[in-house]
Amino acid sequence: MSQLEHINGPEDLKGLNQDQLTRLAGEIRDLLIETTVRTSGHLGPNLGVVELTIAIHRVFDSPKDKIVFDTGHQAYVHKLLTGRVAQFGTLRQRGGLTGYPCQAESEHDLVENSHASTSLSYADGLAKAYTLRGEPDRTVVAVIGDGALTGGMAWEALNNIAAAKDSRLVMIVNDNGWSYQPTIGGLAEHLAAIRVSQRYENVLDYIKTTLSRAPLVGGPLYGAFHGAKKGLKDFLQPQVMFEDLGIKYVGPIDGHDERLVETALRRAKDFGEPVLVHVITRKGLGYAEAEQNTADRLHQVPAAGAAPGSWSRVFGDEMVAIGARRPDVVAITAAMLNPTGLGQFAAAYPDRVHDVGIAEQHAVTSAAGLAMAGLHPVVAIYSTFLNRAFDQTLMDVALHKLPVTLVLDRAGVTGPDGASHHGMWDGSLMQLVPGMKIAAPRDGKRVAELLNEAVEVSDGPTVVRFPKGKVGGEVEAVAKLGGMDVLREPAEGLSPDVLLAGAGVMAMTGLEVADRLAGHGIGVTVVDPRWTKPVDEALINAARQHKLVVTVEDNGRTGGFGDAVARLLRDHDVDMPVKTFGLPQEFLAHGTRDEVLDEAGLTPQHLARQITEAVARRSPGEDRETATPAPEGQPVE
Numbered sequence: 157m158s159q160l161e162h163i164n165g166p167e168d169l170k171g172l173n174q175d176q177l178t179r180l181a182g183e184i185r186d187l188l189i190e191t192t193v194r195t196s197g198h199l200g201p202n203l204g205v206v207e208l209t210i211a212i213h214r215v216f217d218s219p220k221d222k223i224v225f226d227t228g229h230q231a232y233v234h235k236l237l238t239g240r241v242a243q244f245g246t247l248r249q250r251g252g253l254t255g256y257p258c259q260a261e262s263e264h265d266l267v268e269n270s271h272a273s274t275s276l277s278y279a280d281g282l283a284k285a286y287t288l289r290g291e292p293d294r295t296v297v298a299v300i301g302d303g304a305l306t307g308g309m310a311w312e313a314l315n316n317i318a319a320a321k322d323s324r325l326v327m328i329v330n331d332n333g334w335s336y337q338p339t340i341g342g343l344a345e346h347l348a349a350i351r352v353s354q355r356y357e358n359v360l361d362y363i364k365t366t367l368s369r370a371p372l373v374g375g376p377l378y379g380a381f382h383g384a385k386k387g388l389k390d391f392l393q394p395q396v397m398f399e400d401l402g403i404k405y406v407g408p409i410d411g412h413d414e415r416l417v418e419t420a421l422r423r424a425k426d427f428g429e430p431v432l433v434h435v436i437t438r439k440g441l442g443y444a445e446a447e448q449n450t451a452d453r454l455h456q457v458p459a460a461g462a463a464p465g466s467w468s469r470v471f472g473d474e475m476v477a478i479g480a481r482r483p484d485v486v487a488i489t490a491a492m493l494n495p496t497g498l499g500q501f502a503a504a505y506p507d508r509v510h511d512v513g514i515a516e517q518h519a520v521t522s523a524a525g526l527a528m529a530g531l532h533p534v535v536a537i538y539s540t541f542l543n544r545a546f547d548q549t550l551m552d553v554a555l556h557k558l559p560v561t562l563v564l565d566r567a568g569v570t571g572p573d574g575a576s577h578h579g580m581w582d583g584s585l586m587q588l589v590p591g592m593k594i595a596a597p598r599d600g601k602r603v604a605e606l607l608n609e610a611v612e613v614s615d616g617p618t619v620v621r622f623p624k625g626k627v628g629g630e631v632e633a634v635a636k637l638g639g640m641d642v643l644r645e646p647a648e649g650l651s652p653d654v655l656l657a658g659a660g661v662m663a664m665t666g667l668e669v670a671d672r673l674a675g676h677g678i679g680v681t682v683v684d685p686r687w688t689k690p691v692d693e694a695l696i697n698a699a700r701q702h703k704l705v706v707t708v709e710d711n712g713r714t715g716g717f718g719d720a721v722a723r724l725l726r727d728h729d730v731d732m733p734v735k736t737f738g739l740p741q742e743f744l745a746h747g748t749r750d751e752v753l754d755e756a757g758l759t760p761q762h763l764a765r766q767i768t769e770a771v772a773r774r775s776p777g778e779d780r781e782t783a784t785p786a787p788e789g790q791p792v793e
């Protein structure tokens with residue numbers, strides 16, 4: 157029987173000897189590789205925290221002690237050590253284990269939000285609460301990567317934690333030098349300098365020992381010696397800035413030496429005040445393919461880069477073309493250069509791309525600064541992470557009517573990363589922003605077209621949003637309606653019953669819906685608005701010529717494109733029912749994109765059924781073949 161099979165919870169770790177722990181670490185690595193290669197997942201980060209997670213669970217007493225994993229993508233080992241070995245094969249599959257901590261899965265899981273840089277704030281609050289509630293026997297542990305530590309929230313938290321001397325809080329900085337790519341910036345350099353300084357530790361130790369033995373203590377020579385020692389230390393080993401902030405610092409520790417990590421954590425636990433433990437690990441350790449991968453250390457399998465034929469790649473290619481023509485166009489990424497497709501732009505114009513770290517808020521306001529100085533920044537981020545920078549978009553960019561283009565990759569349902577990764581908020585949030593223009597390309601050709609239009613806008617911000625995955629086939633307009641593309645007129649012999657406006661890729665779904673409805677004798681005009689904000693006023697007259705308006709979007713239903721269309725028609729006294737189809741305003745579980753869309757009723761089949769029923773209700777006298785009723789649980793308005 158393997159070592160891992162004996163682990164049903166953290167208590168089973170406590171009696172193991174060092175040999176058994178080493179065997180266990182090996183078995184965990186084998187299982188991580190075997191599973192994620194099949195299911196997809198965050199392989200590199202988890203391979204790097206095997207010994208660290210074992211040590212955490214041996215030193216602390218979860219769930220009494222609370223463990224918060226920053227981002228949570230590195231919590232697979234924690235899952236394995238807390239009784240989920242048997243289910244691990246279902247990782248990231250519909251109905252299976254989630255790719256992040258999940259309270260429904262285990263009492264050992266706490267923070268499910270996979271947006272980075274929050275752990276120290278959660279931990280600060282938890283520790284303060286336990287102090288206030290008189291529960292001093294609990295310790296709160298936060299595990300944060302050097303990448304996540306570049307986010308502003310982490311620094312806001314550190315500022316507070318430094319003053320919270322009563323908090324029993326252990327912050328573990330898991331420093332592997334990498335985010336998706338090497339972590340950049342002053343902090344990364346500081347951590348690197350501390351790492352390098354390890355080599356001089358012996359010299360410093362020698363000086364320290366010599367001084368303590370010197371018979372000159374208290375004399376003038378001692379002062380000179382002491383000054384020289386400090387100077388040498390500053391020269392050889394930079395001041396650890398956490399200490400300068402007033403936070404106790406332990407490290408750097410070799411994060412793959414389980415015994416050493418345990419010793420450091422026990423010291424930190426006993427200290428009784430906030431302590432930061434700096435652990436050095438190697439992302440991808442134990443899997444040559446990951447360790448030697450110079451692109452991203454297999455941060456994720458399959459890789460999150462802009463694969464040929466993906467929306468990200470089409471965007472990236474067009475950025476290179478725009479960059480050649482427009483020297484004022486610059487690009488910003490928040491630690492996701494390759495995943496967002498900006499890699500080629502960076503290669504072509506290295507001075508015109510800024511990786512700001514996991515710092516979406518700074519990215520947007522920094523873009524505002526670039527725009528104020530006459531450039532046109534393109535900020536490429538995943539849709540879900542734009543939530544972070546809403547105020548920056550609203551007040552720092554839009555209020556000043558600055559020409560900043562936000563390119564939102566992974567907009568809509570993303571799939572196996574679950575609730576926190578679906579890009580289903582931006583379409584509503586951006587509708588709130590005065591002066592914002594939102595483009596939603598339906599196919600690859602429109603990505604290029606709309607991106608070019610967006611960077612031409614000089615009097616305010618623009619958004620270009622597109623989904624995850626591969627672009628599909630291209631469809632040309634059969635006519636124009638204002639600035640919109642008409643993709644399909646009602647089939648021959650059918651009256652214009654339904655005006656269907658599908659935002660972005662949902663325009664393509666609309667075409668399939670139209671085919672199905674034609675089979676039921678329902679005539680459909682399918683339009684692609686191209687720009688979902690402002691809503692094209694040509695829709696007003698077009699609506700009057702139909703009996704029902706339908707909108708379909710890959711975004712939450714509340715406050716998105718559909719609501720904007722309904723409001724436009726109401727404002728113009730168009731007495732026309734508008735059925736708005738989109739994602740239910742809920743936290744949607746993980747699954748494939750198709751599975752999630754199916755459950756949300758956003759497939760051609762579901763949509764056609766509901767529209768057929770709505771048309772039948774509108775014209776009860778007409779003899780139309782009605783479809784079977786919607787299954788229970790489907791939203792029927």
Ligand SMILES: Cc1ncc(C[n+]2csc(CCOP(=O)(O)OP(=O)(O)O)c2C)c(N)n1
Pocket residue numbers: 201227229230270271272273300301302303304305330332334335336339439455490491492514516541544
């Ligand atoms: C707010 C936010 N922006 C971007 C991401 C995407 N992201 C996930 S993990 C990661 C890198 C994390 O690096 P680090 O914290 O050092 O952890 P490691 O994977 O190296 O262990 C990024 C950028 C995110 N999760 N949250």
